Amino acid sequence: MTLIIRDNLQETYKDVYTDEALAALSALVPFNQRIKTAMADRLKRRADRQKTKTRITFLEPESLIPGTAIAVQDARDGQFEGSVIPADLQRQWIQGTGPAAKPNAPVENSIRNVAYALLSGADGWMFDGEDALGQITTMSLDNQRNLKLAIHKDPVFLKVAEQVAQEMNRWSNSFLGREMITDWETQLNFTTKIFRARGLHLDDRHIRDADGTALAASIVDATLYVVNNHQALQKAGSSIVLYLPKIQTAGEAAVWNDLLDALESQIGLPAGTIKVYVLVEQLEATHQLMEIRAALGKHFVGYNTGRWDYINSVSDAMAWDKTFINPNIEAITMTYGYMRNYEDRVRRAVNTPDLHGNFALWQGGMEPNIPVGSEAGVAASMEKAVAGAGREQREGASGKWVAHWKMVHIVRPVWEKVGEANQLGREFPRLTYTQADADGLILIEPAPTDIRGARNLVSVALQYGNAFGQGMQAAALKPADFFGNDDILYLMEDMATGEIRLSILWEWVHKGAVLTDDDPETGTKAGTVFSEELYQKLVAEEYEKLLKAASKDVYESSKTTTLPIALAIANVYTLSAVKPPWFIDLLNINLNNLDLDVAKKRIQLYMNTLVEDGKRITENLDFVATSPYV
Ligand SMILES: CC(=O)SCCNC(=O)CCNC(=O)[C@H](O)C(C)(C)COP(=O)(O)OP(=O)(O)OC[C@H]1O[C@@H](n2cnc3c(N)ncnc32)[C@H](O)[C@@H]1OP(=O)(O)O
Ligand SMILES: O=CC(=O)O
Secondary structure: OOEEEEOOHHHHOOOOOOHHHHHHHHHHOHHHHHHHHHHHHHHHHHHHHHHHOOOOOOOOOOOEOOOOOOEHHHHHOOOOOOOOOOHHHHOOOEEEEEEOOOOOOOHHHHOHHHHHHHHOOOOEEEEEOOOOOOOOOOHHHHHHHHHHHHHOOOHHHHHHHHHHHHHHHHHHHHHOOOOOOOOHHHHOOOOEEEEEOOOOOOEEEEEEEOOOOEEEHHHHHHHHHHHHHHHHHHHOOOOEEEEEOOOOOHHHHHHHHHHHHHHHHHHOOOOOOEEEEEEOOOHHHHOOHHHHHHHHHHHEEEEEOOHHHHHHHHHHHOOOOOOOOOOOHHHOOOOOHHHHHHHHHHHHHHOOOOOOOOOOEEEEEEEOEOOOOOHHHHHHHHHHHHHHHHHHHHHOOOEEEEOOHHHHHHHHHHHHHHOOOOOOOOOOOOOOOOHHHHHHOOOOOOOOOOHHHHHHHHHHHHHHHHHHHOOOOEEEEOOHHHOOOOOOOOEEEEHHHHHHHHHHHHHHHHHOOEOOOOEOOOOEOOOOEOOHHHHHHHHHHHHHHHHHOOOOOOOHHHHHOHHHHHHHHHHHHHHOOOOOOOHHHHHHOOOOOOOHHHHHHHHHHHHHHHHHHOOOOOOOOOOOEEEEEO
16 A cells, blocks of 8 residues: 655654554555544534434444444443453553653653653653644654654663653652652663554544545554554563543444554554553543443553543533533532543443453543642642542542653552552442433533633633644643742643633533623623623733733744634634534644634635535645655
C-alpha cells in the first residue's frame, strides 16, 4: 500500500519513520476506511438523535457486538476471554500524564519532559499523543522521537535525566523536606511506560493514503509507538501498554481490537501482547462497558474515569434536550448527579469476572491541581486533592491520575497507607440495564449557575484556545480575575477541560440557563435567563482583561495572533445553533495559522461543511505532498 508523507519528513524523521514502521503503517492502511466509516456512523447517530430528540439507550441483549461474534448478553455475563493483569500493571497507585515533547524546542530541552516523568516516582506514566500534546509543526513526531530515545536509554536522554534529577531533588528538598530520587539511573526503571494514541476521530497531519485521504491518527500513533519500542520494552521486562481515548461504542472497540491484532501479527507478537486501558469519556460508552471490555478481549486491562471529556460528552449527547443544563463547571465533581452514576457503573464493570475469573482495573480520574502558588493556596488545594484521591480509593479505584510530577508524592500516600496493590475483584453489585439506570446517567442536580461561573468558563476557554495555537495542548491556567492572586492556583487545562467550558456556555446560551445568584457587577439577579447578549458582554470584558494581562499569563505576541483566532473560534462554537461535534476540529484546522482572516474563512468552511453536508473537516489543510512511499 502506498503512503504519502508530507514535505521531507520521511527524511528528517527517519529515526521515527523506520523501514519497519513504514511497512507496518502500509499493512494497516486498510483500517483507514474502516475508521472513517465508524466516524461517519458516529456523526449520523448524533444527528439522528438530535433530529428525533432521542436519548442514548442500552444495546439489545440478543444482538451481536458489531464487528464481533460476541452476543451483548454474553459480554454482560462475562462470557468472554479477557486478560490477566501483567506484573507491571498490578500496582498503579499513581499514573502521571503529560506530553513527551514541547513546542519549538530542541531535543535536549523537549525530552526533559520524559525525564521528569520517569524520575517522578509515579507507578505508571501515560505519555500523551492526544489531548495534552501540541500538534503545531511536527510535535507528534518529536513526541515519538523523544519516547524512543528515552525507552532505548540513548545517551542524549541519559545526560538530560541526570541533570533533571538534580533539579527535581532541589525542589523536593524544599517542598517535601527530602530528596525524591536517590539513584537516578535505577529510578528510571521504576515507572511503567504507557502511551495514549489519538482517538479514532482525529486525522494524522503528516501521512495520507494512496487516495490522498488523511490517515487516521490512531493508526499512526499506535503503530509508531509500538513498532519503534516493543523490543526495548520487552527486553526490559515491561509490558507494551496503550491508553485508548474517546471510544464511544463496543463496535469501535472492535475496530481497535482488530487493529491491534493486525499490528501484533505484522511485527510477530502473540495476539493480546499489547495491553490497553480504555478511557471512559463518552456517555454512549457508559451504556456499553462490558461490551467494550469483551470486544477488546485479551488486550483489555482496565478503565479510567476520564471525567473531563465525559462531562463534555454528556453535554453534547444531550444538546437537543432543553431541560439538560449543566451548572458551573466547579460544581460538576465526581459526586455530582450523573457523574456519581457513571463512576458507579465503571467500578461495577471492572469487577465483573470474565470467563477465567479475571477482573480489570479502575484507574481514577485526573487531579488537575499543581502545587505552585502561595503557601496558603497550595495547602488548601493539596488538601482538596488528597481528599479527592481518598474518596476515589474508598470507592474502589486502584489508583489515580495526576497532571504534574510534583503531585506524585503528594497523592501517592493515600494508596501507600492502604498498602494493597490494587482493588481487583472487590465486590460490587452486578450492572443492571434498566430505564432508571439510563436516567441516572443524565441526572442533573441543582447547583450554582452564576456569572462568576460564566466568567471562569469564558476566560479559561479563550486562554485555552490561545495556548493550543501556541503548541501547548495542555497548559496551567486560571481565570483572568485571579491573575496575580497566588492563593488561587493555576489548574491543568487540556483539550478536554477546554472543550467542556464551551459546551456548557453553548447550553447556557441556547437553552436559557437560569442564574442562581445575584451579580452586582452586571446587575443580573437570581432568576435572570442567560442570553446571547450576556455572553457577548462577558466575552468582551474577559477578552479585554486578557489583552491587558502580563506576558506571564498571556504571551504578548499571542495577543495579535492566536488569541484573536481563539476568540473567533469560541464565538462561532458558542453561538452557532448547530453545535460543532468537537472543539478540536476548529482548532486543528488553524494549527500553524496566525492570520485571523484565514482563520475566519476556515471556520466558515468547517461550519458550512458541517451544516450542509453533515461532515467534519479533519485533515491538515496545509498538507503538501511529496513522493509516495511504496
Ligand atoms: C483530561 C485529560 O485528558 S488529562 C490528561 C492529559 N493532560 C495532561 O497530560 C496534562 C499534563 N500536564 C502538563 O502538561 C503540565 O503539567 C502543565 C502544562 C499543566 C503545566 O506545565 P508547566 O506550566 O510547564 O509547569 P511547570 O513550569 O511547573 O513545569 C516545570 C517543568 O516540568 C515539566 N512538566 C510539568 N508537567 C509535566 C508533565 N505532566 N509531564 C512532563 N513534564 C512536565 C515542564 O515541562 C517543565 O519543564 P522545564 O523545567 O524543562 O521547563
Ligand atoms: O482524558 C481524560 C479526561 O479526564 O477527560
